[in-house]
Amino acid sequence: MNYEIKSIDYQDCKEWFLKKHYAKRIPSVSYCFGLFEGLDLIGVCSFGSPSSRALCIGVCGVHNANKVFELNRLIVNDGLPKNTLSFFVGKCLSILPNELIVVSYADTSQGHNGYIYQATNWIYTGLSAKRTERYDVDNPNRHSKSVIDKKGVDYESLAVRERPQKHRYIFFTGNKYAKRKLLCQLNYPIVAYPKGENQRYDASYQPTIQTKLL
Numbered sequence: 001m002n003y004e005i006k007s008i009d010y011q012d013c014k015e016w017f018l019k020k021h022y023a024k025r026i027p028s029v030s031y032c033f034g035l036f037e038g039l040d041l042i043g044v045c046s047f048g049s050p051s052s053r054a055l056c057i058g059v060c061g062v063h064n065a066n067k068v069f070e071l072n073r074l075i076v077n078d079g080l081p082k083n084t085l086s087f088f089v090g091k092c093l094s095i096l097p098n099e100l101i102v103v104s105y106a107d108t109s110q111g112h113n114g115y116i117y118q119a120t121n122w123i124y125t126g127l128s129a130k131r132t133e134r135y136d137v138d139n140p141n142r143h144s145k146s147v148i149d150k151k152g153v154d155y156e157s158l159a160v161r162e163r164p165q166k167h168r169y170i171f172f173t174g175n176k177y178a179k180r181k182l183l184c185q186l187n188y189p190i191v192a193y194p195k196g197e198n199q200r201y202d203a204s205y206q207p208t209i210q211t212k213l214l
Contacts (some may be wrong), residue, residue, distance in 0.1 A: 001081065001084065001087055002037065003035055003036060003037055003042075003084070003087070003088075004035075004036045005034070005035055005088065005091040005092060006027055006034055006036060007031070007032065007033055007034075007038070007095070008031065008033060008034035008044070008200065009032075012032075012034070012041070012044075013029070013032055013034075013044045013046060015077050015207045016044045016073070016207055017046075017075075018071060018094065019030070019207065020075050020207060021075050021133060022090075022110060023073075027046060027048050027073055028048030028049045028050075028051070028070075028072065029046045029047070029048045029072075029098060030048045031046065031047040031069070031092075031093045031095075032044065032045070032046040032047075033045045033046075033088075033091075033095065034075060035084075035088045041207075042076060042077045042080065042116060043074075043075060043076030043077065043084075043088055043090060044072040044073065044074075044076075045071065045073065045074050045089065045092045045153075046071075046072055046076050047069045047070065047071050047072065047092075047096065047102065048062040048070060048072050048086055049068075049069065049070070050069070050070045050103060051067060053065070055067060055068065055103065056068040056103050057101065058067055058096035058188075059101055059170065059188065060101055060185040060186055060187060060190065061185055061187065061199070064101060064182065064185060067099060067100050067101045068100075068101045068102075068103060069096075069102055070101055070102070070103050070104060070105075071089075071092075071100070071102055071103070071105070071171075072104075074088075074089065074116070076088065077206070083119075085116045086104055086116055086119040087115075088214055089116055089120050090120045092110060093120065093171060093173060096173050098173055098174035098175070098178060099135075099172075099173060099174040099178045099182070100172070100173045100174075101170065101171075101172060101182060102170070102171040102172070102173065103168065103169070103170055104117060104168075104171075105128065105166035105167060105169070105200060106167040106168050106169070107164060107166050107192040108127075108165055108166060108167065109164035110185050112167070113167060113193075113194050113195065113196050114167045114169055114193075114194065117171075118193045120171075121171075122169040122170060122171045123167070123169065123171070123183075123186070123190055124167065124168070124169055124190065124191055124192070124193050124194070125168050125170055125172040125186075125188035125189060125190060125191065126167075126168060126188070126189065126191050127165040127166065127167060127168065128166045128167075128168050129165075130163050130165060132150050144150065145167055146181075152181075159182050167194055168188070170186065170188070173192055211213075
């Protein structure tokens with residue numbers, strides 16, 4: 001594959017987050033990488049701090065909580081060769097600092113099983129717990145965290161619905177010794193990869209931002 005992966009500026013990803021990804025919102029971003037074909041940005045992958053402190057503590061204990069990051073966005077243009085996504089994710093993981101605990105989810109409500117994570121040797125730890133969450137009544141895609149700071153918006157007025165369960169995957173960065181050490185401290189059970197037919201969401205939107213090279 002004639003692709004290059006580079007760290008990119010957070011501002012260069014905003015249009016991808018807001019208009020191309022199905023969540024339509026900007027996540028926490030600590031590390032962001034671009035997939036380039038020549039000078040053209042054709043994909044983005046971002047990692048950030050999880051919104052749940054309980055998750056950070058729960059994965060490998062409170063003493064490892066600050067090592068936990070989430071792969072929270074993975075978006076590429078349509079029509080790329082097979083295995084482009086797994087190539088992209090694998091390269092991004094290799095660029096991240098050593099001894100991080102990376103978590104990512106495959107959304108069952110979108111028909112995702114996480115085959116990209118399976119192809120790049122993540123650990124599968126089952127489905128997230130069942131829970132309810134509040135959402136913007138006028139825009140169900142907007143999570144409560146996106147609207148509670150708006151003037152005049154009352155948290156109790158937001159709609160309540162059951163949150164879809166998600167497939168949870170874990171990846172440890174670093175050398176074999178570091179990975180083995182973290183694996184011994186993993187609090188989740190390791191289970192067999194889920195299988196099933198994947199559904200694709202509409203990712204046909206073409207971002208117009210011209211990304212500067214770093």
